[in-house]
Amino acid sequence: MPPSRLSGIMMPAPIQDLEALRALTALFKEQRNRETAPRTIFQRVLDILKKSTSAVELACRDPSQVEHLASSLQLITECFRCLRNACIECSVNQNSIRNLDTIGVAVDLVLLFRELRVEQDSVLTAFRCGLQFLGNVASRNEDSQSIVWVHAFPELFMSCLNHPDKKIVAYCSMILFTSLNPERMKDLEENLNIAINVIEAHQKHPESEWPFLIITDHFLKSPELVEAMYGKLSNQERITLLDIMIAKIVGEEQLTKDDISIFLRHAELIANSFVDQSRNVLKLTSEPHTEDKEALVTIRLLDVLCEMTSNTELLGYLQVFPGLMERVIDVLRVIHEVGKDSTSIFSPSDSLKADGDIEHMTEGFKSHLIRLIGNLCYKNKENQDKVNELDGIPLILDSSNIDDNNP
Known part of the structure; x- marks a missing residue:
């Protein structure tokens, strides 16, 4: 058939094989080609995607068919790459692709990949490209x-945030970040497991x-x-959330x-x-060589309070918080x-350590109580x-002796 033109560049038509898709994917790397792409091209790509989907559906029903997926997976991957590239900084293409209901087809296909539960490279690549497309079509x-x-x-x-492949977790997180707004946050309040999975994903993949x-x-x-989420988090997940809260308070951006109005609500919690x-931190006195997660949460809560009270706009609220001062002094006294027992983990230390050499998580706890x-x-x-x-006052003065654990 005679070739069609895309922005003056010759290309095969109709799109019907892998090489044609690859050529189109390459063309869409350039902005001028994205901006002049006819809607009919996206319909052809969608048709290929739908035809290839049937092979994946069959493999989900019959695992023995997975080994026959190679050609279909290649086509699916290239379809997603093509659509992904077409959406880059091009709202016209995003709208055309969306109006063809390509998004629904792509989501269904991604869920089928999760259902396959196969970790073959070809499946993972198609899976990743599908998520990248969904992220790009939704961007801005x-x-x-x-x-x-x-x-x-x-x-x-729910299917992808806890996936063993870290790229799939990252791309899924990109889609969630891009799609969230204040109204949709209410949906998360009703599906707390998704929010908890995000905390877990950051914990597993801090990079x-x-x-x-x-x-x-x-x-x-x-x-x-x-x-709502805090009450359902594990202790380690709470520590992760509190660490991020500290990072937000002390970050370069004021x-x-x-x-401030939001963090006043956080301050109450x-x-x-x-x-x-x-x-809970006193549990460490009975088992000094263990890292009790409940105790570590208490230590992090104190760290957050120290940073919050270092912010003059949050300080006033916490200065009148019922029972806070009494409890801080109570814990310091205990x-x-x-610590007067020389074998206690809270006993003062006069042995100098190198900078950054922390022997136990309680180091600095007493200092932070006094700081607060x-x-x-x-x-x-x-x-x-x-x-x-x-x-x-006598308690604080008595805590002023040399103590390398609480300098």
Whole structure:
């Protein structure tokens, strides 16, 4: 058949084989080709995608057919690459592809890949490219994001966020980050397992930016979600969330006015949790060589409170938080008494260590308790008097001896 033209470049037509798809994928790397692509091309790509899908459906029903998927997987992969490239910074193509219901077909196919539960490279490659396409078609396009959300939530996120392949987790996280908005955060509140899976994904793959961005740019902006999720997290997941909260507070970008109003809500959760759980750290006195996760959560809660009270706009709220000052002094008194036993993990150390050489997670805990007391007393006569009434001043002075664990 005579060749058709795409932006003045000769290409085979109709699109009917792997080489033609590869040529089209290469063409779409250039912006001018993306901007002049006729809608009919995307219909042809979709037709190939639909035909190839039947082979995957058959393999899901009959695992013995997996070995015959090679040619179909090649076509599917190249279809996704072609569509992925066509969507780059081109809303016209995003809209054309979306209006053909390609998004629904792609999501169904990705879910079939998960159902296959086969870790062959060819399946993983097609899987990854499908997710990349969904991320690109939704990028900066609210209409596409809405359609992706309708088709993908919650099954696709439930299936892919805990996938053993870290690239699939990253691409799935990209789709979730791109599609989330304040309204859809309410959907997450009703499907907390997805939010928890994001925390777990960041825990497993700290080098991946997408789970981290979901937590900082979406989760931390929803106090309702954080509070609902916090109660269901494991202790290690709580530590991960608290670490990210600290990173947000002390980050290079100052908290905005909107951030402050949200973090005041977080402060309530953190302070309440510390007041309720602060004595968990005493478990370490009975088993000093273990890393009790509940105790480590308490230590992280204290770290967050120290950073929050270092922010003048959050300080005032915490200075009047019921029971917080009393509990901090109570914990300081108990660990100070326990530390008088030379065998205790809270005993002072006068042996110098190299910078960054931390022997145990309780190092600095006593210092942070005193730091928090100091912050809560800053320009606040009521708290200053309260420390005096609770005999906190002799306690603090008695803690000023040389202690390399709490310099």
